[in-house]
Structures are given as structure tokens and as C-alpha cells.
Amino acid sequence: MSELKGNAIFGQSGGPTAVINASAAGVFLEALAHKDVIGTIYGAAHGIRGILEEDFYDISQEDPQEIEYMKTTPSSELGSVRYKLANVEDDDTDYKRLLEVFKKYDIRYFFYNGGNDSMDTCNKISKFMQKSGYECRVMGVPKTIDNDLYGTDHCPGFSSAARYIATATMEVYKDARVYDTGMITVLEVMGRNAGWLTAATALAGAKGCGPDLIYLPEVDFDLEQMLADVKKIFDREKKCIIAVSEGVKTRDGKYIPELVGEVKVDAFGHKQMGGAAAVLAQYLERELKTKVRGIEFSLLQRCAAHCGSKSDVEEACESGREAVRQALAGKTDFMVGVDRVSSKPYQVRYILIPLSEVANTERKIPREWINEAGNGVNQAYIDYALPLIAEDAGQPKEDGLPRFCRLKKIPGRKD
Amino acid sequence: MSELKGNAIFGQSGGPTAVINASAAGVFLEALAHKDVIGTIYGAAHGIRGILEEDFYDISQEDPQEIEYMKTTPSSELGSVRYKLANVEDDDTDYKRLLEVFKKYDIRYFFYNGGNDSMDTCNKISKFMQKSGYECRVMGVPKTIDNDLYGTDHCPGFSSAARYIATATMEVYKDARVYDTGMITVLEVMGRNAGWLTAATALAGAKGCGPDLIYLPEVDFDLEQMLADVKKIFDREKKCIIAVSEGVKTRDGKYIPELVGEVKVDAFGHKQMGGAAAVLAQYLERELKTKVRGIEFSLLQRCAAHCGSKSDVEEACESGREAVRQALAGKTDFMVGVDRVSSKPYQVRYILIPLSEVANTERKIPREWINEAGNGVNQAYIDYALPLIAEDAGQPKEDGLPRFCRLKKIPGRKD
Numbered sequence: 095m096s097e098l099k100g101n102a103i104f105g106q107s108g109g110p111t112a113v114i115n116a117s118a119a120g121v122f123l124e125a126l127a128h129k130d131v132i133g134t135i136y137g138a139a140h141g142i143r144g145i146l147e148e149d150f151y152d153i154s155q156e157d158p159q160e161i162e163y164m165k166t167t168p169s170s171e172l173g174s175v176r177y178k179l180a181n182v183e184d185d186d187t188d189y190k191r192l193l194e195v196f197k198k199y200d201i202r203y204f205f206y207n208g209g210n211d212s213m214d215t216c217n218k219i220s221k222f223m224q225k226s227g228y229e230c231r232v233m234g235v236p237k238t239i240d241n242d243l244y245g246t247d248h249c250p251g252f253s254s255a256a257r258y259i260a261t262a263t264m265e266v267y268k269d270a271r272v273y274d275t276g277m278i279t280v281l282e283v284m285g286r287n288a289g290w291l292t293a294a295t296a297l298a299g300a301k302g303c304g305p306d307l308i309y310l311p312e313v314d315f316d317l318e319q320m321l322a323d324v325k326k327i328f329d330r331e332k333k334c335i336i337a338v339s340e341g342v343k344t345r346d347g348k349y350i351p352e353l354v355g356e357v358k359v360d361a362f363g364h365k366q367m368g369g370a371a372a373v374l375a376q377y378l379e380r381e382l383k384t385k386v387r388g389i390e391f392s393l394l395q396r397c398a399a400h401c402g403s404k405s406d407v408e409e410a411c412e413s414g415r416e417a418v419r420q421a422l423a424g425k426t427d428f429m430v431g432v433d434r435v436s437s438k439p440y441q442v443r444y445i446l447i448p449l450s451e452v453a454n455t456e457r458k459i460p461r462e463w464i465n466e467a468g469n470g471v472n473q474a475y476i477d478y479a480l481p482l483i484a485e486d487a488g489q490p491k492e493d494g495l496p497r498f499c500r501l502k503k504i505p506g507r508k509d
Numbered sequence: 510m511s512e513l514k515g516n517a518i519f520g521q522s523g524g525p526t527a528v529i530n531a532s533a534a535g536v537f538l539e540a541l542a543h544k545d546v547i548g549t550i551y552g553a554a555h556g557i558r559g560i561l562e563e564d565f566y567d568i569s570q571e572d573p574q575e576i577e578y579m580k581t582t583p584s585s586e587l588g589s590v591r592y593k594l595a596n597v598e599d600d601d602t603d604y605k606r607l608l609e610v611f612k613k614y615d616i617r618y619f620f621y622n623g624g625n626d627s628m629d630t631c632n633k634i635s636k637f638m639q640k641s642g643y644e645c646r647v648m649g650v651p652k653t654i655d656n657d658l659y660g661t662d663h664c665p666g667f668s669s670a671a672r673y674i675a676t677a678t679m680e681v682y683k684d685a686r687v688y689d690t691g692m693i694t695v696l697e698v699m700g701r702n703a704g705w706l707t708a709a710t711a712l713a714g715a716k717g718c719g720p721d722l723i724y725l726p727e728v729d730f731d732l733e734q735m736l737a738d739v740k741k742i743f744d745r746e747k748k749c750i751i752a753v754s755e756g757v758k759t760r761d762g763k764y765i766p767e768l769v770g771e772v773k774v775d776a777f778g779h780k781q782m783g784g785a786a787a788v789l790a791q792y793l794e795r796e797l798k799t800k801v802r803g804i805e806f807s808l809l810q811r812c813a814a815h816c817g818s819k820s821d822v823e824e825a826c827e828s829g830r831e832a833v834r835q836a837l838a839g840k841t842d843f844m845v846g847v848d849r850v851s852s853k854p855y856q857v858r859y860i861l862i863p864l865s866e867v868a869n870t871e872r873k874i875p876r877e878w879i880n881e882a883g884n885g886v887n888q889a890y891i892d893y894a895l896p897l898i899a900e901d902a903g904q905p906k907e908d909g910l911p912r913f914c915r916l917k918k919i920p921g922r923k924d
Binding site: 109110139140143167168169170171173174175176257260261262264265266268269271272273274297298300301303372387389390391392393394396397398399400401403480483484485486491492493494495496498 | 524525554555558582583584585586588589590591672675676677679680681683684686687688689712713715716718787802804805806807808809811812813814815816818895898899900901906907908909910911913
């Protein structure tokens, strides 16, 4: 394989996670270790938009210790973006502009960190560069709390979010039992089309402090059936905790909030979720004449690095490093994936999955991991998820609060 | 001081905290260490209601290791209650019943763990026992995330809640900056009449990741002034984070949710809070034509033992122990308080405050700790609160999740 000398750029796309910066750190640290091949590693501000606008940072000027701190700094330190590239046949403006920027900065390595949409973006860019005869190696680094990427055992970001959700659910369980009056609690968890995160509430259940009912997007939602499920438990125990995915929908495609109002649509044409807990709480309060509390984990669940999973931080970082190593070895058009070698002891290895296979494919919870009634998960899910949250990431603290990274963000732009 | 032999009972009242069980553990461990005087220590199920109904547990039959685990188990393991005793002149039924139960079980020590209302309950019971000629020593153990108890530097429960709120605020801050589009975030924090917890968001600010504006119940709320404050910051930065106490109200006593709907009232005649973030988010979105996210920390903030403060756990436990020690030494009708000897290094000692002084008195943030505009706190608050959250409580884990106590709860009832 011919050695390809030049510069590299890394960008982040889509919603943040607790460990997306750990992937950035992995890419940066590995690239900086190969200065003989990768002259400069740039970090794009707000993903693809930063590249289009030549808004990026020269990472070689950062303090290596601050790059270390990135590993436990949540959200997206460089900034993210939700920007959908047009199909090249419809409009190639952005693609031409990207090629122009890549040529200007001699970008020969492009690393992009994101979910399904981002892998699609990667794939389109790579194809255009190849067609244009511009040699550039493109590697995807997986990221999503939703855990719905094809071909990987799990996705960096998921384990930390699951760890927080399971922990918070245990705490809510204790809180919901403090009075001996009737109480129903509805927990709303993120996850558009896959219920991996919502199912993480079952990990709390494995410790005796979980929800009674779990509703996932994998199963058609039936409001009346749910009411019957809740009533049965509530009549017996005076308590009921329900975990519901924001993405739960009826057989004819209606999301819970749609039962009472309008739903917004984002730049990718996805319906904007959220509000299911509040709507369900109102509904159950009316139907069952008892106090119902709706709790939306909201974005607390996706950036809870203080409760991060150690393996998640390591895998996020290592996925970034692996992307660089493989690109240097001549690979292109792959996403790095995690393959679980063993659960006891927990061991993984890194694999490559063709971008074309990942792009826009969603991986859902297998139906056989969901109980027959469709309102809970079984031991197979627990066995899958519990090893992912076993250890704390050990985030460094300062005065008892998270010590986040402090980047200098020195512009890499040439005028 | 004459030695008073007999049994003891401990109960919990009001909303849960991350460390209310640590106080229970303190009372239990100290009482169990004095079996020569305190024959049996009972734990009342659901506070005063458990005593009235002879529903309590014999703590001496619990595994001491499980009592240790109580220290980092959130919420109220025995169960709590919101039950308001009538004034004895109006109706002495409950008082007579309590005396009957105390006599039946030879209860000579009554420890009650709660906030202002609970200290009022303690005080009323003690007065009645004295008037009836029944010797019983009554001690209050402080508890409230609201931090509004009179006479103590701070209240067990506050520091852990503050630590979680500051940490979560830092994470939200990072998340809110992930896109370069306009974004306003409204954080709603608990606190009915005192802003101590809402002000804890300023600790995140001390680390460069805090809210731009903080609205506290101590300052009359003015919706138009808030809009002007937000607009000024948003126009300049395209981002604005607002922390608002659920208890914020206008000069004429209107809470934020009252601007759009009905407000419920609890058993103590307190208006039920919550919903301020959602209401404000709607209002700001309409007025400023930008995306506004409302986040209610909800009950996640009061039971977040996974992010607990070490000093909080220690002080909650020690307050319980001190209550027992002082009662054994002959004291009655006091609440244990925390006096801060020094902030650097952080050191406290325990003091006694007469119940009559604590009952129904609320301690608020001094006006001089709040900035002139009334939309933030100054360094005096930071210097006060930062030492309280310096160390993590180090909650024991099992499979990466909290290891909560598992009590046997053997009934102590005699029939």
C-alpha cells in the first residue's frame, strides 16, 4: 500500500454524546503520533459546515494534556452540525466546494464522527472524491447514544448514556416509593426508532429498582393496551413506573405527542421527538384518577459524562485511533466497529464495516430480546448491556466538579 | 442528668434527599451502640403516620452492613409522609394516640428527620408529652435539599443536590453549545421560597460553564425584565442559559405557572410547584422567535446519590448520631445544626438549636449575596457553597450500578 502524505481533518456531526470528544481525542492523538505522514491534523468547527466555510482549528497547537481531558468532556467540543448534503446528481455545489478546500489544505485524510446520517455523508463525499480523481482516505468513527448503527456490537456513546439512565432510574424508583399514596411515574427516554436506551431502564430492574413496563419503538404502541397494563399493576401495588421511548408509535405511525398536537420536523426530515412523558402523564392521570409524574431525561442523558462508562470512553477513543491507523494502512470508505469477543470477561476488538452498508441502515433490538407482551425486555438484553456499564469512567474533577478540557482552538485557516 | 432507660423511635418526614437515609443510619448506629439505655430502636414506616398506626420496624434485627449501605442509598428507605398535625387546642386526637403508642412501646426517645414542617411537628409532640407528664426526649435531625432551615450553616441533603445540579448544569452548558444555531435553555430547579439550590447553578458558572441569568425566589420576579435580560444576551451571543427556581414569583405573589393555568395545593397548604421551565420556554420561544429548551431537573436532583457529596453524607450521618448522643445526655427539644468552623480547610462542628426557633422559620439567601440586578449571585455564594461539594461520596457499586441497602424491615409491632 502506497504511503499517502498530506493533512487530515476530523469533524463531528449529529447530536452530542458523553464520549464524542473521546473519539476526537483518539483521532488527534494517533494523527499527532504520525507527523511524518500526517503533517497537520485539523478539527472542523461544526462538522461539514466548518469544512465548507474553512472554519477549523490546528490541533497540533493544542496542549496534549487538554486533549487527554477531552476524553471525559461531554458534548462536541469542536461543535456539531445537522447538515444534509444533497444527492450529488441533484446538486454538486457542496461537493465541489469540499474538493476545493481539500485541495487547498492538502487534506488526504477525512475522519467523520457520527451516526447513520453522518456515515451517509462520509460515503457520498468519498465517492465524489474518487470520481474526481482526488486521492483521499475517508473513515467513519461511530457515535450515537441511540446504538442503532449497523455492523457494530454497540456504538460509542450508548454505554455511558445507558449507565446514566439505569442509575437515574434506580434513583427515581426509590423516590417514587417514598410516600404510601398512589403514584405512577412515566420516564421518557431518547431513541427515535430503536429502543436500546429505553431498554437500559431494565438494567435498573435487574437490580430490583426498575420500571414495571417498558415501551419500545420496536413494538407497535397501543394506548389502550398500555392503559390496561398500567391499571393492572397500579390496582395491585399502588405504584407503577413506565419507561417509554420518545420514538414509540402506533401501528399507523402516530407518535404519542401527535395524539394531542403538532410535531416539528428537523433538517433530515425526522420528526422532532420529546413530550411523550408529559402527554402520557396527563392521559393516565385523567384515566386512572391518581397522581402521575412525567419525567423527561431530556439531554441530561446524552451528556452525563460524570456517570460515564469506562469501556465507553476507551472504545470511543480507540475507535478514533483505529480509524487513523487503518487509513494510514491504506483503508478507505469504512466505519470502525466494535466486535465483542467475550462478555465474561468483557473484551472487544475493532473491525471495519463498509460505509455503504452502514449508511442509513438502522439496527433495532431483536424481537426475541423483547417479551411476548411487548412491554419489557428479557435476560438477553441484560446480558448484552450490563457488561457495557460495569466501570465508572473516573472523570477528573476540580473542586468536586468536572474538569473539562480547555482547547485553544487556534484557527487553521489560510487566506 | 438522670439516665432515661427505654426505647427509641426514628421517623422521616417530607420530601426525600440523597442523604436522608444517612441520617437514619447515624441514629440507628448510635442507638444500637447504647443498648444498655436504649433497649430497642424502631424505624417508623412513613413517619408520624407509622407511629400512629403502630407500623414500624425493629432495627436491631437488621444486618449492620446494610445499615452502612443506607448512607449512600437515596430517598427515604423507611418511607416518608406529608402529614400535618392539628393544633393541639383544636384537635388532640393524634397527640393522645401518640402518647398511647409511646407508652405501649415505652418510647422514651423520639428522633424526627425533616425540614421546617417536621420540626414544627416535633415541637408540638414534645410539648404535649411534657404537659401529659410523660418523660420523652425529642430531637430533630435536619433534612432538606432546600437548605432553608434556621440556625444551621447548611442542611443535610443540600450539598449533594447542589453537587448534582452544578454538574448537570455544566453538562447542559456544553450540550447547549453544540450547534451554532440560536438556542435558549431554561433550567428549572427546586426550591419553594429559598433559592439556595437554584443558585448552585452558579457553581457551574465558577467553572466557566454556568447560566447567564439566575432567578431566585428571594427577588420579585418580573417577566418583562427577564425578557429584556435574555434578549440582551441572546442578541449578542446567540445562546442564553437561564436558571429559574420553581418558586420564583411576582411582587403580587404569582408563580410562573399561574400565568397560564391552575396550581395545585398540597397537604400543608403549599402551592405545588413545577412547570416553570416549560411555561417560560413557550413564552420565550414566542417572544424571541428562536428555539428554547425547557429542562426540569425534576426529582433527579433530590435523589442523585450517585453524585453525592462526601461531606453531606458524613454530616447527615453525624447529625443523626449527635441527636442520639445529646438525647442520651439529657437534651430535648432541639434540632441538631451544622456550624462551619472554617471553609479552608472545610471543618464543621455540631450545635443544638431550639425546636421552637426552627419550626416554620425559613432561611433565605442574604440579599447581599445576590447581584444588584437580582439575576445572579456573587462570590459570597460561591465561597459558601463550593466547599460543600468538594468530594464525591464514593457510593458503593455493584455491576457498575448503585448498591442500595436491603433492609429486612421486620415489624416491631406488639399485638
